[in-house]
Amino acid sequence: xxxxxxxxxxxxxxxxxxxxxxxxxxxxxxxxxxxxxxxxxxxxxxxxxxxxxxxxxxxxxxxxxxxxxxxxxxxxxxxxxxxxxxxxxxxxxxxxxxxxxxxxxxxxxxxxxxxxxxxxxxxxxxxxxxxxxxxxxxxxxxxxxxxxxxxxxxxxxxxxxxxxxxxxxxxxxxxxxxxxxxxxxxxxxxxxxxxxxxxxxxxxxxxxxxxxxxxxxxxxxxxxxxxxxxxxxxxxxxxxxxxx
Amino acid sequence: xxxxxxxxxxxxxxxxxxxxxxxxxxxxxxxxxxxxxxxxxxxxxxxxxxxxxxxxxxxxxxxxxxxxxxxxxxxxxxxxxxxxxxxxxxxxxxxxxxxxxxxxxxxxxxxxxxxxxxxxxxxxxxxxxxxxxxxxxxxxxxxxxxxxxxxxxxxxxxxxxxxxxxxxxxxxxxxxxxxxxxxxxxxxxxxxxxxxxxxxxxxxxxxxxxxxxxxxxxxxxxxxxxxxxxxxxxxxxxxxxxxxxxxxxxxxxxxxxxxxxxxxxxxxxxxxxxxxxxxxxxxxxxxxxxxxxxxxxxxxxxxxxxxxxxxxxxxxxxxxxxxxxxxxxxxxxxxxxxxxxxxxxxxxxxxxxxxxxxxxxxxxxxxxxxxxxxxxxxxxxxxxxxxxxxxxxxxxxxxxxx
Numbered sequence: 001x002x003x004x005x006x007x008x009x010x011x012x013x014x015x016x017x018x019x020x021x022x023x024x025x026x027x028x029x030x031x032x033x034x035x036x037x038x039x040x041x042x043x044x045x046x047x048x049x050x051x052x053x054x055x056x057x058x059x060x061x062x063x064x065x066x067x068x069x070x071x072x073x074x075x076x077x078x079x080x081x082x083x084x085x086x087x088x089x090x091x092x093x094x095x096x097x098x099x100x101x102x103x104x105x106x107x108x109x110x111x112x113x114x115x116x117x118x119x120x121x122x123x124x125x126x127x128x129x130x131x132x133x134x135x136x137x138x139x140x141x142x143x144x145x146x147x148x149x150x151x152x153x154x155x156x157x158x159x160x161x162x163x164x165x166x167x168x169x170x171x172x173x174x175x176x177x178x179x180x181x182x183x184x185x186x187x188x189x190x191x192x193x194x195x196x197x198x199x200x201x202x203x204x205x206x207x208x209x210x211x212x213x214x215x216x217x218x219x220x221x222x223x224x225x226x227x228x229x230x231x232x233x234x235x236x237x238x239x240x241x242x243x244x
Numbered sequence: 245x246x247x248x249x250x251x252x253x254x255x256x257x258x259x260x261x262x263x264x265x266x267x268x269x270x271x272x273x274x275x276x277x278x279x280x281x282x283x284x285x286x287x288x289x290x291x292x293x294x295x296x297x298x299x300x301x302x303x304x305x306x307x308x309x310x311x312x313x314x315x316x317x318x319x320x321x322x323x324x325x326x327x328x329x330x331x332x333x334x335x336x337x338x339x340x341x342x343x344x345x346x347x348x349x350x351x352x353x354x355x356x357x358x359x360x361x362x363x364x365x366x367x368x369x370x371x372x373x374x375x376x377x378x379x380x381x382x383x384x385x386x387x388x389x390x391x392x393x394x395x396x397x398x399x400x401x402x403x404x405x406x407x408x409x410x411x412x413x414x415x416x417x418x419x420x421x422x423x424x425x426x427x428x429x430x431x432x433x434x435x436x437x438x439x440x441x442x443x444x445x446x447x448x449x450x451x452x453x454x455x456x457x458x459x460x461x462x463x464x465x466x467x468x469x470x471x472x473x474x475x476x477x478x479x480x481x482x483x484x485x486x487x488x489x490x491x492x493x494x495x496x497x498x499x500x501x502x503x504x505x506x507x508x509x510x511x512x513x514x515x516x517x518x519x520x521x522x523x524x525x526x527x528x529x530x531x532x533x534x535x536x537x538x539x540x541x542x543x544x545x546x547x548x549x550x551x552x553x554x555x556x557x558x559x560x561x562x563x564x565x566x567x568x569x570x571x572x573x574x575x576x577x578x579x580x581x582x583x584x585x586x587x588x589x590x591x592x593x594x595x596x597x598x599x600x601x602x603x604x605x606x607x608x609x610x611x612x613x614x615x616x617x618x619x620x621x622x623x624x625x626x627x628x629x630x631x632x633x634x635x636x637x638x639x640x641x642x643x644x645x646x
Contacts, residue, residue: 049475050471050475050640050643051640061250070477070479074250076475082468082472082644083468084470084471085467086265087467088270089268089272093265097265101258101261101262101476101477102477103257104254146472
């Protein structure tokens with residue numbers, strides 16, 4: 001369960017986030033939808049405590065990020081916008097590194113790692129160094145290391161960025177699986193179909209503000225548009241930055 | 245799932261995890277390995293031997309500049325003084341304690357003429373001229389040589405005149421003539437070379453840790469792996485300390501390699517030809533290692549600091565190349581102006597190491613106080629640099645690339 005209340009963040013004169021509030025519930029997939037530069041990544045960065053909000057608060061499973069950032073990070077599995085791997089380490093070693101940073105005992109780590117490698121169908125690349133991995137293989141490895149500690153909450157920043165159709169499909173299925181396991185899945189995207197196909201709840205962000213927080217059906221109803229893309233354009237009030 | 249259940253916090257072993265991962269990852273990087281374990285540590289010894297041999301094969305100096313020599317009892321031997329003056333020696337006022345003055349490097353050489361010089365001379369008896377000097381003071385030996393040659397040639401000349409006065413040929417008194425073929429290097433060059441020796445050690449430490457320092461901050465950010473790393477439930481200072489330890493391990497191995505190389509190469513340096521005994525053995529290496537430990541930490545922290553400031557790998561490389569010149573300053577200063585060391589200088593990082601190593605090379609040994617100052621001063625600087633870098637690691641901007 002992730003709760004965000006009235007987040008503000010400015011970089012000098014640029015107000016990146018101006019009052020974002022929403023909550024993402026367990027057993028649901030929540031989509032953070034918005035055009036490029038709307039403040040999605042900055043919002044997520046405040047969620048996983050990389051940045052401190054100027055105002056507002058973040059609660060993850062009831063833990064306040066400003067008072068116990070480490071505990072919040074323990075509750076989260078994060079695939080950030082930046083998802084660089086260690087190219088001189090194998091995929092398994094990359095995963096192990098993060099598992100050990102979480103302090104997982106070696107036996108727990110090994111079983112979690114192998115479960116993820118199986119779930120993400122990366123058995124063939126597990127012992128290869130990540131240098132030269134395809135985009136899809138890289139994302140898989142990054143997701144595996146993000147989830148190695150079995151987090152209750154999963155944050156994915158534009159997870160399907162740069163993936164081909166097959167990899168995207170596989171990733172969507174994986175997210176459904178996370179949801180079925182009762183986790184709270186929060187992901188950001190600027191891609192309509194993805195959000196429409198996956199989300200139980202859509203939080204639309206534009207210009208650093210939440211402009212809608214509904215289920216996909218409610219969103220369609222509210223705008224009177226049958227097509228979610230048209231609904232989206234109507235909500236954010238322009239076609240700027242829309243990619244399908 | 246129950247939302248109120250907290251993830252169980254495991255026992256933290258972040259420091260070791262980061263440390264071992266960085267060491268393992270960098271052991272797989274050929275460029276880092278070559279720089280840390282090959283070019284870095286071996287460049288110094290090779291360069292050193294080459295320079296030394298080149299300069300050994302060169303003759304120089306004897307630029308007869310006026311030399312000021314304190315003379316005690318100058319009034320007893322006006323003729324000798326005139327002869328010295330003719331040899332461009334400028335008599336200086338006498339000193340109360342010639343031994344001490346020479347040992348403290350207040351004077352390179354001091355002459356003492358006995359009060360009975362005149363009387364003995366007139367009776368044709370041998371008279372004694374005492375010369376005080378310290379042969380271990382490398383920059384004094386040219387002066388010592390000059391003064392002793394002048395005094396001896398004055399003596400020979402006077403002896404020849406006495407023989408002539410008695411109707412004998414002066415050559416009867418010299419059945420043998422030594423033709424001196426001086427192979428010694430100019431002392432000034434030797435000074436320069438030995439003063440550079442500490443810098444070779446520092447360069448080695450620097451090169452040993454440089455690629456790691458860049459890779460672990462600027463590099464990691466550029467490859468976009470710093471942000472996911474910081475999303476782990478580990479305080480950033482622990483991550484930094486793990487990285488710092490990895491840098492230190494690499495640079496200390498570099499230093500060890502270079503010390504071993506110097507010890508081997510030291511066998512081939514014909515140090516005796518320049519009037520010095522060069523001991524680069526185990527004793528020397530152990531001392532150098534000890535006094536370099538705080539510098540190792542200091543440099544690792546400074547490298548991380550600079551690399552963390554830089555926006556990219558390349559930028560970090562540029563900054564660090566400039567930073568590499570900074571520790572050269574004390575070595576160059578000592579080489580150009582052989583200053584007399586004051587105790588406070590030992591507390592200055594790098595300068596203290598320089599002076600201590602020169603002391604070791606001279607065979608003087610390091611006094612406990614000098615050693616203490618040297619270690620404490622550098623350690624303090626290192627701790628400050630570590631704390632500043634730790635503070636920098638807390639910055640929000642650090643993790644974010646572009």
